Amino acid sequence: MDNLRTAFNTNEKIMNHPSVFMHPSPQEMGVNECAFSTTDQLLFSDQTRTLCEHNSCGQFDATWACPPAVGSYESCVLKCLSYKNVLIFSTVADLKGRYNARGWQDARIRHEAVTARVAQQFRTHRPNSLVLSTEGCLVCDACTYPHEPCRYPDKLFPSVEGYGIIVMDIVIKTGLRYTHGPETLTYFSFILF
Numbered sequence: 001m002d003n004l005r006t007a008f009n010t011n012e013k014i015m016n017h018p019s020v021f022m023h024p025s026p027q028e029m030g031v032n033e034c035a036f037s038t039t040d041q042l043l044f045s046d047q048t049r050t051l052c053e054h055n056s057c058g059q060f061d062a063t064w065a066c067p068p069a070v071g072s073y074e075s076c077v078l079k080c081l082s083y084k085n086v087l088i089f090s091t092v093a094d095l096k097g098r099y100n101a102r103g104w105q106d107a108r109i110r111h112e113a114v115t116a117r118v119a120q121q122f123r124t125h126r127p128n129s130l131v132l133s134t135e136g137c138l139v140c141d142a143c144t145y146p147h148e149p150c151r152y153p154d155k156l157f158p159s160v161e162g163y164g165i166i167v168m169d170i171v172i173k174t175g176l177r178y179t180h181g182p183e184t185l186t187y188f189s190f191i192l193f
């Protein structure tokens with residue numbers, strides 16, 4: 001991909017950010033666009049929790065990755081703000097001819113795989129980073145929630161929206177693209193460090 005953008009528009013605030021992009025590069029890991037910012041630039045709203053409770057994605061109260069399992073809205077905001085910096089990155093799927101539920105699911109599976117790759121690379125530098133991704137969790141065939149603890153807490157990436165973050169706001173602030181045209185799907189993940 002030749003359209004990778006690294007928008008270091010708040011770079012001067014980032015102290016000692018990890019050399020995560022040296023090798024492998026974001027492109028090699030499947031990232032389309034990425035940007036660094038600071039957590040004080042994130043906009044939060046408890047309205048995202050209201051949307052979660054409407055359960056249009058079917059993940060509310062069904063996985064350790066989503067509300068209510070991730071904790072209260074207030075605790076999620078405080079956790080995010082306990083980190084200074086945030087990396088936002090996207091993957092883009094061209095679904096022409098496959099703009100349907102199966103195409104969306106395949107795109108999400110690919111995005112989660114890219115997120116796992118970037119997270120693994122990032123955590124070699126910052127083991128305590130908080131990784132947030134799309135709704136739900138795809139790691140196990142059946143989630144242990146709520147009867148047993150999560151089987152793979154290191155592979156569990158809670159939902160960005162479940163943490164109360166308004167994705168579009170920070171995407172626009174950092175100069176990333178929220179969409180990439182008709183019949184495409186853009187997914188975002190966040191790493192707070």
Ligand code: SF4
Pocket residue numbers: 063064065137138139140141142143144145149150151152153155156
């Ligand atoms: S890793 Fe498995 S047990 Fe943990 S949240 Fe994901 S699906 Fe559930």
